[in-house]
Amino acid sequence: MSTFRTTFKVLAAQKGMIMLYVVALGLLMFGLGWSTASTLGNDDSSVAYAPDRPEVAIVNRDGADGERLMEPMRAFLAEECDLVDVGTSSEDLQTAVASNYADLIVIMPDGFAQRFATALTDGTASPELEVVTSYTGALGTLAKLQVEDFLRLARIETLGATYGSTVDDSDVANGAQAVVDRLKDNPGAYPTAAVAPDPSAVSDREDNARIVFVTMVKMAAYPLLVAMLICTALAMNAFGGTDVRRRLYASPRRTGSMMLQQFAACSVFSMLVSVLYLALAVALPAVNGLPLSGIPSATLWLSLAAMLVYGIVGVACGFMLSMLSLGSAAVNGFGNVFGLATMFTSGMACPLEMMPQFMIDIGKLMPGWWFCEAVQAVSGSKGVMDVALWWRDMGLVALFGVAFVCLGLVFSRYRRVHPKLSGAAVTQLAEG
Amino acid sequence: MWTTFLNSLKVSLREKSAVFWLFCFPIILSTMFMGMFGNISQSYDLLTMKFAVVADDDYCKADAARAMLAAMQRTPLETCDTATSDDVDTGSDGLKDLLELTAVDSVAEATDLVNRDTEVRGYLEADGDGMLRMTVSRNTVSMANSPNTEPGLSVSLSVLDSALGVANRQGIVVTQLLERDGRLVQDPAFLASLQENPQVTREVTLTNFRPEETARYYYALLAMAALMAMTFAVTSVCTAQANLSALGMRRSMAPLAKWRQIAGGFLASWLCTFLALLVALAYILFVCKVSVGGRYAASVLAIAVASFTATALGTFLGALPKLGMNTKVSLTTTLSCGLSLFSGLYGSQAMLLSDTIQRDLPWLAAINPTQQVTNLFYDILYYDSYAPFLRTVGILLAMAAIALAGATFFLRRQRYEHL
Amino acid sequence: MATTNDTTKAANGAAAISVTDLVKRYGDALALDYLDIDVRPGEVYGLLGPNGSGKTTAINCILGLLTYDGGQVRVFGEEMTPTNYALKRRIGIVPQDVAVFNELTVQExxxxxxxxxxxxxxERKRLVNEAIDFVELGEFRSYRPRRLSGGLLRRLNIACGIVHKPELIFFDEPTVAVDPQSRNRILEGIQELNRQGATVLYTSHYMEEVEQICDRIQIIDHGRQIALGTAEELKRMVDAGERISIEAPTLTGDEAAREHVMQTLGRLACVRSVDWDDGTLDVTCEPGEHDLIDVLQALRTLDVPVGHVSSRTPTFNDVFLALTGTALRDN
Incomplete structure (x- = not known):
């Protein structure tokens, strides 16, 4: 047991690594999830659905004429969109586009109002507003629909009001305003989507708590894997230095027993970190005012079990690395690359729908994928809890751990047969 | 100074871990991004949603509403014993596959269906005036609010909601107009004009180059790599300081002015960082096919400025007293990874955070070197004029100047209280 | 015994190193307490002291790396400042820690x-080749430091410090963790450098080295000079004669006889103390010329059969311990 205790002391001595990977990286990932949690926490309408509201910027280059048309357009769009001001200069607009400040930018070119009126009079082709739709999604398209709808209605209203007469830009402005006035108090004009009653369903806030919890558990997987991998590798490296190893081999203790104790100590450490992260995953919805009763207890305990196993897989990976006697920089490098690869391919960082099939196939070769699948299986989504699937997925996760351990044992044997000098390859400063 | 420059160059380029982090790591991550973002365009597609429709008398009387719904289905639902016309222009071909409808007889039946079958998102119904209305299931609400599952669901629902509004509004305006002025009903010209749907918007590109969602991640990666490269400068300074190492002590006793030694190391670090970023940029441009709008010269200048600033920051970090070299190298990693969160490297949520900071807390973005390096490439790609680019260059050079001033303050000491 | 070269050991002219009343404090702790050091040109000057006595602090003050709170430091008659590059050109240092770049080869x-x-x-190429030949690292030119053994590393460390043929060289424990062959080679090298005209300030914990190569030795403790002189002069400062060990197996089982013999020997004028150690009598004598004969004569008179007899004169280590004490210095 002395090796077990000593390993713990070595782990505890790596304060820098613990602060960086366990604390800082963990907080970073939970911080990323904070916006999700606070959004869902602010959602206090458990029976109302609110559609997405695109952000629309309107830029008038048509002077006073354009402004008379713009004003009712703004009032119309404000019903289902959020109007934003992104500036009017060319640079401002380019910034808005590049940084996605608005889902849609509408620019009324010079002379538009007059040309619109002329087109209504003589049936020629209608002038066009210049629009820039955001590259990030269909919200821009949705906003464009609204803009086109407004102009269509303004056209109809103007034609109806002027019936057979010449149309000028003030008629168009009046027609546009009439559209707004006509629709203002009509509930059918801007229908509100309702939510079907479901007595058997949990409240939205309870479900939000579940969603936040599951999301945080998945996000914790990245720091858990990286932290355990790196901390374990560095702790076991302390026992693996050439001179220390010689001393240990010369002792009357079985090498396997010492290795097992090191592994056990690191595993206990990973369990502590898993519990810590689980506590944060539970705390986050609670801090945002979501009821913890929304987290099914089976989801909670099975997620904890999944994190415990996943953490130990990280330990196994660290064990494998330590048998290669890699330096601190190499361990950090491998840990970060492997961790990021796992994170990105498991769908934690970006939706899986973004990824082509071959990337998903690569993701399935990583333990993170199966961990997320397992957590999702028992997340209680759609009221479903597939424990059998959880067992299958966690079995696969555990197999990764077994594979890492086996590889580590192979490397260990190789190291015993091929010892090398322990000198550093890079300048190690003898610091005064 | 020349031999110190050459020596520092050799030391830096022979350090395997630095070579890995600064040359290989950006390439590995870029390759990962390249794979990850392969299907990104599909993630913004609208989903085909299963909905129920209450095919009661009100619905069957609402011809315009039925026509609108038919236009949003690949195979329009045949109900109400009449064929529905699919000649309604919903304004966008993309809405053709938005719906897959199932007819039910009543609201109760519809409610039961959506609660029972989670694939059915909700139901549609019409009122006596022919106005359409949407009701969604509780499960759909929670799915729509869930950030990473079915990302297209929320916007698809919003588009449907909006399309219903379009149909309703058209109905309201036309009906009230016709009711107000009876002449309009008999005017074929007016009635014909109601069917017309002239093009009233035109998509334009304001930026020098069409924005790409994924390009931002690559730029953020370049920024992280730049800051990681502070390690070169940190190492260079630590090996020149008597209070930090025996090697520094030996070098301090040499008859070469300290500033020359530091400058030699600085130039070597700058060159190494520049080379590392150049390799990463070349990979991103030519293998990952991320664009800089043809402005290659500006990109190289951007790399030069980014590497200069990173080297200056690394020099400052290396000059800090009372910290060992390993601690400083760890700080380099921590800063580059941590600040990269705020420049959007870690996925869509992080990118959202970066946008929010840039818009609402611009001063915070201004002091974040990773954000500024990322902006260098935005500026090249998106703006016609080089003014924003030069502004960002100015910010980075100012950062470098402050860092060098700080480093000078710490390095100026030639004797120490203790070693 | 140090080799001297009378033509190079000028007794006149500026001292190579002149330190007067040097005071250095670390907070409340006094590291150097009005220390004087006077190194003559062309000599090998040993600076000894227990751990924490102030040797490294003194050297760093002389080199201008540390601030000090009082006193004066002159090297070749000039004040040593960080920007006195002309003076720095005349100095070489071989620090205790191996200060080389692990990424560069020996030659680089x-x-x-x-x-x-x-x-x-x-000129540089010539000097580099000479330095490599001097430390006999010719076949290791293209090796990186991690491939070198401890002894070779130390030789590399030395080569880096003396390549430019300095007039004054500081050696700070250059033979730590080095095998006897390499140590011997290093010491010979230092003596050769001295023969070529270099002044050497040498610190070490190995007394036999210091005794072997140093012309004069200064022992400091608690930042203060304890003793200064040649090895012989320092030995004479410690009042101790030879130590005689005599095997007396017949006294092992007979305590009474043993006590009688020890008391008798103790009464001899030349004997300072007598101890018994597992079959051996350890006799410490006063300084004198006939100690061994007197002791053996006394044992013959007592009819005590003797076995193996050995005698040794006080070593420099004994001198050092006598002057600085045997308590551990662990700071």
Whole structure:
């Protein structure tokens, strides 16, 4: 047991690594999830659905004429969109586009109002507003629909009001305003989507708590894997230095027993970190005012079990690395690359729908994928809890751990047969 | 100074871990991004949603509403014993596959269906005036609010909601107009004009180059790599300081002015960082096919400025007293990874955070070197004029100047209280 | 015994190092307490002291790396400042820790440090080759430090410090963790450098080294000079004679007889103390010329059969311990 205790002391001595990977990286990932949690926490309408509201910027280059048309357009769009001001200069607009400040930018070119009126009079082709739709999604398209709808209605209203007469830009402005006035108090004009009653369903806030919890558990997987991998590798490296190893081999203790104790100590450490992260995953919805009763207890305990196993897989990976006697920089490098690869391919960082099939196939070769699948299986989504699937997925996760351990044992044997000098390859400063 | 420059160059380029982090790591991550973002365009597609429709008398009387719904289905639902016309222009071909409808007889039946079958998102119904209305299931609400599952669901629902509004509004305006002025009903010209749907918007590109969602991640990666490269400068300074190492002590006793030694190391670090970023940029441009709008010269200048600033920051970090070299190298990693969160490297949520900071807390973005390096490439790609680019260059050079001033303050000491 | 070269040991002219009343404090702790050091040109000057006595602090003050709170430091008659490059050109240091770049080969390391002192490429190449030959690292030119053994590393460390042929060289424990062959070679090298005209300030914990190569030795403790002189002078300062060990197996089982013998020996004028150690009588004598004969004569008179007899004169280690005490210095 002395090796077990000593390993713990070595782990505890790596304060820098613990602060960086366990604390800082963990907080970073939970911080990323904070916006999700606070959004869902602010959602206090458990029976109302609110559609997405695109952000629309309107830029008038048509002077006073354009402004008379713009004003009712703004009032119309404000019903289902959020109007934003992104500036009017060319640079401002380019910034808005590049940084996605608005889902849609509408620019009324010079002379538009007059040309619109002329087109209504003589049936020629209608002038066009210049629009820039955001590259990030269909919200821009949705906003464009609204803009086109407004102009269509303004056209109809103007034609109806002027019936057979010449149309000028003030008629168009009046027609546009009439559209707004006509629709203002009509509930059918801007229908509100309702939510079907479901007595058997949990409240939205309870479900939000579940969603936040599951999301945080998945996000914790990245720091858990990286932290355990790196901390374990560095702790076991302390026992693996050439001179220390010689001393240990010369002792009357079985090498396997010492290795097992090191592994056990690191595993206990990973369990502590898993519990810590689980506590944060539970705390986050609670801090945002979501009821913890929304987290099914089976989801909670099975997620904890999944994190415990996943953490130990990280330990196994660290064990494998330590048998290669890699330096601190190499361990950090491998840990970060492997961790990021796992994170990105498991769908934690970006939706899986973004990824082509071959990337998903690569993701399935990583333990993170199966961990997320397992957590999702028992997340209680759609009221479903597939424990059998959880067992299958966690079995696969555990197999990764077994594979890492086996590889580590192979490397260990190789190291015993091929010892090398322990000198550093890079300048190690003898610091005064 | 020349031999110190050459020596520092050799030391830096022979350090395997630095070579890995600064040359290989950006390439590995870029390759990962390249794979990850392969299907990104599909993630913004609208989903085909299963909905129920209450095919009661009100619905069957609402011809315009039925026509609108038919236009949003690949195979329009045949109900109400009449064929529905699919000649309604919903304004966008993309809405053709938005719906897959199932007819039910009543609201109760519809409610039961959506609660029972989670694939059915909700139901549609019409009122006596022919106005359409949407009701969604509780499960759909929670799915729509869930950030990473079915990302297209929320916007698809919003588009449907909006399309219903379009149909309703058209109905309201036309009906009230016709009711107000009876002449309009008999005017074929007016009635014909109601069917017309002239093009009233035109998509334009304001930026020098069409924005790409994924390009931002690559730029953020370049920024992280730049800051990681502070390690070169940190190492260079630590090996020149008597209070930090025996090697520094030996070098301090040499008859070469300290500033020359530091400058030699600085130039070597700058060159190494520049080379590392150049390799990463070349990979991103030519293998990952991320664009800089043809402005290659500006990109190289951007790399030069980014590497200069990173080297200056690394020099400052290396000059800090009372910290060992390993601690400083760890700080380099921590800063580059941590600040990269705020420049959007870690996925869509992080990118959202970066946008929010840039818009609402611009001063915070201004002091974040990773954000500024990322902006260098935005500026090249998106703006016609080089003014924003030069502004960002100015910010980075100012950062470098402050860092060098700080480093000078710490390095100026030639004797120490203790070693 | 140090080798002297009378033509190079000038007793006149400026001292190579002149330190007067040097005071250095670390907070409330007094590291150097009005210390004087006077190193003559051309000599090998040993600076000894227990751990924490102030040796390294003194050296760093002399080199201008540390601030000090009082006193004066002169090197070759000039004040040593960080920007006195002309003076720095005349100095070489071999620090206790191996201060080389692990990423560079042996040749590259020596070449780089030489380049800091010497500008011309041709001259530099010549000096580098001479330094490599001097420390006998010729076949290891292209090796990186991690492939070198401890002894070779130390020789590389030395080469980097002396490549530019300095007039004054500081050696700070250059033979730590080095095998006897390498140590011997290093010491011979230092003596050769001295023969070539270099002044050497040498610190070490190995007394036999100091005794072997140093012309004069200064022992300091608690930042203050304890003793200064040649090895012989220092030995004479410690009032101790030879130590005689005599095997007396017949006394092992007979305590009474043993006590009688020990008391009798103790009464001899030349004997200072007598101890018994597992079959051996350990007799410490006063300084004298006939101690061994007197002791053996006394044992014959007592009819005590003797076995193996050995005698040794006080070593420099004994001198050091006598002057500084045997308590551990662990700071």
């Amino acid at each position: 390391n020596i070449d780089y440090f030489c380049s800091l002192y010497v500008r011309g490429n041709t």
